[in-house]
Amino acid sequence: MRFSALRRALCVGLAATVLAGAARADEVRVVSSGGFAAAFKAVAPEFERQSGHKLVAEWGPSMGKTVNAVPQRLARNEPIDVVIMVGYALGDLAKAGQVVPESRVDLARSLIGAAVRQGAPRPDIATVKGLKAALLNAKSVVYSDSASGVYIEKELFKKLGIEAQMAGKARMVPADPVGEVVARGDAELGFQQISELKPVHGIDLLGPIPEEVQSVTVFSAGMVATSQHKDAAQSLLRFLASPTAAAAARESGMEPMAGK
Incomplete structure (x- = not known):
C-alpha cells in the first residue's frame, strides 16, 4: 500500500511538473537582420528543445524606411520580444526607450x-x-x-x-x-x-x-521594452551569447564575440 501510494504521489507530482513547465512555455517573437539570419536559423531548434519555448522569427533590415525594417516594425507597435540587428542601430533604439539597454548582448563581428x-x-x-x-x-x-x-x-x-x-x-x-x-x-x-x-x-x-x-559591423541582440514574455526573451538572449550560438555565427561567416 505504501508503495502504491508513493507511486501515485510521484505520478501526480510529475504531472504537475510537466503542466507547470508547459504553462511557462512562451511564444517568443524575434525580428533579425539578414546578417545574423543564417546563424539564428541554425540554433533556433536547439533553443526550443532546451527551453520549451517556441520561436517565431521574421527578417528585416536594421535601419531604413522599408516596411520590414526593425525601426518601422517597432513604430507600428508590432508584438516583438527580441531584435537582432546592427549594434549601433540597436543602440539608437535603446536610447529611444524601445529596447531595454541592460538587455543588450553583442553577438558577432561581420565583414x-x-x-x-x-x-x-x-x-x-x-x-x-x-x-x-x-x-x-x-x-x-x-x-x-x-x-x-x-x-x-x-x-x-x-x-x-x-x-x-x-x-x-x-x-x-x-x-x-x-x-x-x-x-x-x-x-x-x-x-x-x-x-x-x-x-x-x-x-x-x-x-x-x-x-x-573594411568596415566591421557588430551584430547585437536586445529585448524590446514592450515584450510580453520578458523571462523567455532573457533566456533567448543568454542562449544567443552561448558557445552553441557562437559556433553557428562562425560557421555563417562571422567572428563570434562570446567570451570577449
Whole structure:
C-alpha cells in the first residue's frame, strides 16, 4: 500500500511538473537582420528543445524606411520580444526607450564581402588597387540598404576617389538580398555582409574587401521594452551569447564575440 501510494504521489507530482513547465512555455517573437539570419536559423531548434519555448522569427533590415525594417516594425507597435540587428542601430533604439539597454548582448563581428554571378569572371579584390579596378570595370554595382551599404555609398567610394564614376551605375537595393540580385544577373558586382552572401545560391563569393577599407559591423541582440514574455526573451538572449550560438555565427561567416 505504501508503495502504491508513493507511486501515485510521484505520478501526480510529475504531472504537475510537466503542466507547470508547459504553462511557462512562451511564444517568443524575434525580428533579425539578414546578417545574423543564417546563424539564428541554425540554433533556433536547439533553443526550443532546451527551453520549451517556441520561436517565431521574421527578417528585416536594421535601419531604413522599408516596411520590414526593425525601426518601422517597432513604430507600428508590432508584438516583438527580441531584435537582432546592427549594434549601433540597436543602440539608437535603446536610447529611444524601445529596447531595454541592460538587455543588450553583442553577438558577432561581420565583414563586408563582394560577389559576382556564378561562373562570371572573378575580379581580384584582395587589395585596394584591385577593389578599385573591379568597381570601375563593373557595368553595374549593388549594395544593401543596411550598415554595409550605407558605408559603401557614403564612405568607401569617397575613400577610393571614385564617387563620380560610381554615381551612374551603383545603387542601393532596399529589402532585397544583394546576392539574389547578382544571381539573377541584375547586377554584375554586389556588396553585403559575408554572412548574408554565403547562403545565396548562384553566386561566387570573392571574399572580404581589403582590411584598409573594411568596415566591421557588430551584430547585437536586445529585448524590446514592450515584450510580453520578458523571462523567455532573457533566456533567448543568454542562449544567443552561448558557445552553441557562437559556433553557428562562425560557421555563417562571422567572428563570434562570446567570451570577449
